[in-house]
Amino acid sequence: MQSDFVRSHRNATALVARFDSLDASGMAVGSLVGEKAAPVRAFGVLVGEEARVQVVRRQRGVLLTEPVELLVASPERVPPRETHYLSCSPWQVMAYDTQVAAKMSILENLFSQAAGRKIRLNGFHRSRQEFGYRSKLEFSFTEKDGTLRLAFFRRFSPFRKIALEEGCALGTEAMNAAAKEVVAHLNAARLPAPWLKSLVVRQSRTSGDVVTVLFVHGEDFPLREFPLARSSGFVLAASRPESPASVIVKILHQQGRVELEEEIAGLRLVYPFDAFFQNHVELFALALGRIRNHVPPVDRIVELYAGVGAIGLALCDRARNVLAVESAMSAVRYAQRNALQLATRPYEIVQGAAERIGVERLRSADVLLLDPPRTGLHPKLLNKILEARPPRILYLSCNPIQQAREFTQLRETYELVALEGFDFYPQTPHIEALLVLERRAGAVAA
Numbered sequence: 001m002q003s004d005f006v007r008s009h010r011n012a013t014a015l016v017a018r019f020d021s022l023d024a025s026g027m028a029v030g031s032l033v034g035e036k037a038a039p040v041r042a043f044g045v046l047v048g049e050e051a052r053v054q055v056v057r058r059q060r061g062v063l064l065t066e067p068v069e070l071l072v073a074s075p076e077r078v079p080p081r082e083t084h085y086l087s088c089s090p091w092q093v094m095a096y097d098t099q100v101a102a103k104m105s106i107l108e109n110l111f112s113q114a115a116g117r118k119i120r121l122n123g124f125h126r127s128r129q130e131f132g133y134r135s136k137l138e139f140s141f142t143e144k145d146g147t148l149r150l151a152f153f154r155r156f157s158p159f160r161k162i163a164l165e166e167g168c169a170l171g172t173e174a175m176n177a178a179a180k181e182v183v184a185h186l187n188a189a190r191l192p193a194p195w196l197k198s199l200v201v202r203q204s205r206t207s208g209d210v211v212t213v214l215f216v217h218g219e220d221f222p223l224r225e226f227p228l229a230r231s232s233g234f235v236l237a238a239s240r241p242e243s244p245a246s247v248i249v250k251i252l253h254q255q256g257r258v259e260l261e262e263e264i265a266g267l268r269l270v271y272p273f274d275a276f277f278q279n280h281v282e283l284f285a286l287a288l289g290r291i292r293n294h295v296p297p298v299d300r301i302v303e304l305y306a307g308v309g310a311i312g313l314a315l316c317d318r319a320r321n322v323l324a325v326e327s328a329m330s331a332v333r334y335a336q337r338n339a340l341q342l343a344t345r346p347y348e349i350v351q352g353a354a355e356r357i358g359v360e361r362l363r364s365a366d367v368l369l370l371d372p373p374r375t376g377l378h379p380k381l382l383n384k385i386l387e388a389r390p391p392r393i394l395y396l397s398c399n400p401i402q403q404a405r406e407f408t409q410l411r412e413t414y415e416l417v418a419l420e421g422f423d424f425y426p427q428t429p430h431i432e433a434l435l436v437l438e439r440r441a442g443a444v445a446a
Helices: 005-008 095-117 171-189 281-293 311-312 331-340 359-363 379-388 398-410
Strands: 014-020 028-032 040-042 051-061 062-072 121-127 136-144 147-154 156-165 196-203 210-217 233-239 249-257 259-264 267-272 298-304 321-326 347-351 366-368 392-397 412-421 432-439
Touching: 014 062, 014 095, 028 095, 095 121, 095 398, 095 412, 121 281, 136 156, 136 171, 147 171, 171 196, 210 249, 210 331, 259 281, 259 366, 267 311, 267 331, 281 311, 281 392, 281 412, 281 432, 298 311, 311 321, 311 331, 311 347, 321 331, 331 347, 359 379, 379 398, 392 398, 398 412, 398 432
Parallel strands: 040 062, 121 412, 210 233, 298 321, 298 366, 321 347, 366 392
Antiparallel strands: 014 028, 014 051, 028 040, 051 062, 136 147, 136 196, 147 156, 196 210, 233 249, 259 267, 392 432, 412 432
8 A cells, every 4th residue: 555645745746856866776866855754766857956756656665756847957967859758768868978977887886785895897888879779669559639659658657658759769760660650550440559458669770671569459359461561570469468568379460571680790690579689789799799708718608598599609619519598489499590500619509497407507518608687597597506606607687786686696606707888778777787707716516
């Protein structure tokens, strides 16, 4: 239940908050002026600013708020490009140099606390594009003035949506044009929003091809033909209405080419519309180069969370053989296909959850590669790594908060050799981090 304070202040605009720092998630942290209450956090305000705020909810003793009126502005503030920026990229109001400095500070603070000593970054790699860098966007739908519109969910309000005027500036013009074309077709067919779940748009940065995937509620969707000119491929997929996730239950219709290709670090990789692939292709290529710098010639590399094989295949020439593990069967098939074209040494990929890998296989690794989802490493896997103790670990993460937590468990066995940051997500507080660990002398495998 919400506290009396939150209920009484939800619609108030007279609350004034002053913000003096950023937390590890990138939210501005402050306190209400003249009121004794819980700490206040908000996106859309910067360090040193003062604003009238509206309380959205209370979470773990903290008031989550939205800015209503800016009273004192930071010199680092810039105008947001979009009205919906709080939903997709809440750092749009922050000058890009300030974003980079903030991310560097967040990373260093996280790992200094985890290591129990001061940690300095070995490098932070900026994005050359501040907007238009994403290769994947996911939209929801809403109705406005009787017309179907693309939408995003409001931050901290999973049942409230905001209609989008022109798509999202984090994607390319081609991606937004393809999304709007699908909506125009749905409007022409007079299909209401409750039929619809989400629209995923993906683009190859190498070829420019765009694939759109429309997720609908259930298998009785009345429309099948989509004469789309802006999409190279289109998929109509039924998804479970009771689940918020866009998970395919059944393909209802498919047209055009629905796989994509990217040329990265000299490799031409093919991947399907439903597989994970890094969203900032240019910086991912740079990250692959940095990973190579930390992998000497070895006998065996073991890669977990392998996806379609990008990292392991880029390192094939560094090892006598590579063993990769991936849970999604569609990604495994494409990794096998990519390996047939690209592997210069023996490369094996097996389907399965990373936490189910045997300790002996981990023990056989000279280098262990990790690139898990935002949830991080499964506790069972972490325990197996500590038992097997492979000599070197390279851990690429989109959630350095969780990555730093896990390092606290690894630091007795492993020395931190390098920590690098990559701005895969400009205009957002998200950070990609590469952690390089070396087994301590005397910490042999159990």
